[in-house]
Amino acid sequence: MRIWKSFLIALAVLGAGACGRSSNNTLNGAGATFPFPLYGAWAHRYNAEKGIQLNYQSIGSGGGVKQITGGTVDFGASDDALPAAEIEAQGLLQWPQVIGGIVVVYNVSGVSGQLTLDGASACGIFLGEIKNFDDAAIRVLNPGLSLPSAPITVVHRSDGSGTTAVFTHYLADVCPRWQNQVGQGKAVNWPTGIGAKGNEGVMNYVRQQANSVGYVEFAYAKQNSASYANMRNRAGKVVSPSLESFSAAAAAGSYDPAAHFYTWITNTGGAQAWPITAATNILVRRDKLEASKRVVAFFDWAFTAEGDAQARELVYAPLPDSLKERVRAYWRQHGLQ
Amino acid sequence: MRINRGIKDLAFAALTAAGAFSIVVFVVGIVAVLVGNSAEAIRTFGPGFIVSDVWDPAHQKFGAAASLYGSFITATLALLMAVPVSLGIAIFVTEIAPGFLRGPFGSAIELLAAIPSIIYGMWGLFTLAPIMSQIIEPALQQSIGSFPIVGALFSGATRGVDLFTASVILSIMITPFVASIARDAFLLTPPEVKESAYAVGATQWEVVRDVVVPYSKFGVFGGVVIALGRALGETMAVAFVLGNKHWITLSLFEAASTITVTLANEFNEADSDLYLSSLFFLALLLFAFSFLTLAAARLLISRSRQRRGEK
Numbered sequence: 001m002r003i004w005k006s007f008l009i010a011l012a013v014l015g016a017g018a019c020g021r022s023s024n025n026t027l028n029g030a031g032a033t034f035p036f037p038l039y040g041a042w043a044h045r046y047n048a049e050k051g052i053q054l055n056y057q058s059i060g061s062g063g064g065v066k067q068i069t070g071g072t073v074d075f076g077a078s079d080d081a082l083p084a085a086e087i088e089a090q091g092l093l094q095w096p097q098v099i100g101g102i103v104v105v106y107n108v109s110g111v112s113g114q115l116t117l118d119g120a121s122a123c124g125i126f127l128g129e130i131k132n133f134d135d136a137a138i139r140v141l142n143p144g145l146s147l148p149s150a151p152i153t154v155v156h157r158s159d160g161s162g163t164t165a166v167f168t169h170y171l172a173d174v175c176p177r178w179q180n181q182v183g184q185g186k187a188v189n190w191p192t193g194i195g196a197k198g199n200e201g202v203m204n205y206v207r208q209q210a211n212s213v214g215y216v217e218f219a220y221a222k223q224n225s226a227s228y229a230n231m232r233n234r235a236g237k238v239v240s241p242s243l244e245s246f247s248a249a250a251a252a253g254s255y256d257p258a259a260h261f262y263t264w265i266t267n268t269g270g271a272q273a274w275p276i277t278a279a280t281n282i283l284v285r286r287d288k289l290e291a292s293k294r295v296v297a298f299f300d301w302a303f304t305a306e307g308d309a310q311a312r313e314l315v316y317a318p319l320p321d322s323l324k325e326r327v328r329a330y331w332r333q334h335g336l337q
Numbered sequence: 338m339r340i341n342r343g344i345k346d347l348a349f350a351a352l353t354a355a356g357a358f359s360i361v362v363f364v365v366g367i368v369a370v371l372v373g374n375s376a377e378a379i380r381t382f383g384p385g386f387i388v389s390d391v392w393d394p395a396h397q398k399f400g401a402a403a404s405l406y407g408s409f410i411t412a413t414l415a416l417l418m419a420v421p422v423s424l425g426i427a428i429f430v431t432e433i434a435p436g437f438l439r440g441p442f443g444s445a446i447e448l449l450a451a452i453p454s455i456i457y458g459m460w461g462l463f464t465l466a467p468i469m470s471q472i473i474e475p476a477l478q479q480s481i482g483s484f485p486i487v488g489a490l491f492s493g494a495t496r497g498v499d500l501f502t503a504s505v506i507l508s509i510m511i512t513p514f515v516a517s518i519a520r521d522a523f524l525l526t527p528p529e530v531k532e533s534a535y536a537v538g539a540t541q542w543e544v545v546r547d548v549v550v551p552y553s554k555f556g557v558f559g560g561v562v563i564a565l566g567r568a569l570g571e572t573m574a575v576a577f578v579l580g581n582k583h584w585i586t587l588s589l590f591e592a593a594s595t596i597t598v599t600l601a602n603e604f605n606e607a608d609s610d611l612y613l614s615s616l617f618f619l620a621l622l623l624f625a626f627s628f629l630t631l632a633a634a635r636l637l638i639s640r641s642r643q644r645r646g647e648k
Contacts, residue, residue, distance in 0.1 A: 060605035080608075153496065158581030158598075160394075160606025168395070183395030186606040194498055194592040195581035197602065201462065208467055209496060 030057040031064015031077030076283040079162025084259040096279035099317040103228035118232035119174025128192030154193025155214035160186040166278040170266040219315035246317035249273035257330040375618035392583035399615035403583040407595040412568040415507035423515035431523040450513035458577035470497030501589040511564035522556025562634040572597040
């Protein structure tokens with residue numbers, strides 16, 4: 001008897017839950033883990049202002065793409081932009097939402113000054129060809145530092161990751177040998193080093209292990225007050241990672257609405273551009289116009305000064321204004337605004 | 338009245354039969370899904386998949402050997418470390434500890450089994466890995482690292498994120514399974530037999546060795562098999578401390594990968610069909626590997642039971 005009672009109660013609770021779910025007050029999204037803290041912060045403020053709830057599952061970019069093509073969410077989020085042909089084939093729309101940068105973090109014993117790297121030396125380190133910190137390729141970029149003759153431990157991501165996709169895309173871009181030997185993607189066959197799970201895993205391991213080098217999202221390096229290297233960019237200038245240099249990279253990028261904004265902004269030509277930069281993207285369905293319009297309303301609100309301020313606070317770079325205007329025109333063109 | 342009872346019995350029999358058959362349906366269903374989804378990888382790589390240690394998603398080349406090897410090594414090492422400790426725990430709790438200690442010790446063991454694996458993983462990364470890399474691994478390297486042949490197992494830089502650390506964590510995780518099953522098996526030894534052994538002047542050690550252990554051999558072995566299943570299937574804890582590197586390495590101080598870790602790390606972001614299919618192929622191999630191990634264990638038990646004339 002007791003079992004039946006609890007069964008009925010459970011049924012009633014489930015039923016109430018199902019009825020209470022109103023589709024006009026909630027937005028469901030899934031995808032990239034990198035912008036999750038920001039989308040969460042935006043959603044909180046947006047809910048306070050407009051009374052609309054946003055549920056975002058940070059399951060990874062690949063999962064976000066799968067869920068939006070499967071139609072189980074209102075929007076997907078992916079660090080990797082999908083090529084135009086795929087966007088067309090799947091009946092989707094895509095735009096960049098916010099910019100992030102990847103930095104090379106290091107832990108070199110006895111070196112307190114700022115390390116500078118360029119594409120060739122970064123490529124050599126991650127290929128395992130540059131084995132010691134006092135290698136000529138590193139010394140020539142850092143004449144002021146006394147680098148130890150210590151073997152370098154390379155730390156990379158062990159899980160499939162958009163961060164890895166952007167980083168390997170950059171290495172392949174600046175270093176043909178990387179392209180030939182390793183290639184690019186969310187997971188690659190690393191020639192050297194050890195893998196750690198997630199940005200936090202890489203960060204933690206670089207901090208623990210003396211004379212190690214890894215790559216993480218800028219925000220993780222900031223939060224952990226880790227040492228990160230300056231890079232020499234395509235224009236030949238040495239730049240520091242900052243929200244300004246990330247936005248500069250995006251401003252120099254070739255964002256084309258006709259190609260659904262598919263592009264890479266690694267190694268762009270801007271004088272102040274940080275070379276390892278990427279936008280994280282939002283994907284919506286064309287056949288669910290009402291839901292997609294509400295998604296656009298949310299992300300348009302996030303483009304305002306208020307949204308930008310929140311982004312900067314959490315170490316994400318807002319899109320440059322010119323690019324925001326192009327995104328808004330794209331929304332209007334496809335009837336989402 | 339009698340008819341009523343007949344119906345009740347029938348219903349009871351039907352219910353239990355349905356339960357038993359549902360297991361078969363599940364297993365067949367899992368195999369069907371795994372085979373169906375791995376068809377593309379099976380077509381592309383064939384049996385070569387099992388012996389190739391190349392895992393290169395960027396170039397669409399996949400092989401299972403490195404992951405299989407990692408699963409095998411970590412599970413074996415974990416058993417080697419966990420079984421003696423677990424048996425010690427079980428013997429202490431059942432035979433040696435004073436009565437008032439048995440309850441708390443028993444509960445403590447079972448509590449250990451209830452800790453989620455992600456906690457073990459985080460603890461492994463933040464606490465155990467530094468201890469391993471700075472204290473335990475250098476000590477091992479200096480003491481037995483110079484021996485011929487065996488020394489190769491302990492060569493290389495001590496980084497704490499490697500096969501050895503992963504095996505240690507696994508062994509801690511499976512200890513409660515072996516220990517509590519062994520304890521239950523030991524408790525089944527008839528007290529009369531033990532008492533008669535004591536009566537003819539056997540020491541405590543002799544009673545354990547010659548009476549309790551032989552009596553409960555099969556029960557303990559069953560516990561070991563369950564622990565092996567857990568060790569092969571454990572994912573999160575290992576993922577944190579293994580370094581996920583697809584290669585076959587003799588040194589235990591090197592990063593490696595296991596099948597489950599590869600699946601957990603790469604499934605979400607596997608973007609090509611062949612990549613996804615290869616991951617399913619890996620899962621199928623793990624399924625077959627586990628099945629064969631368990632089947633072999635069963636066979637072993639029934640063989641030795643027959644030899645002893647038991648049923």
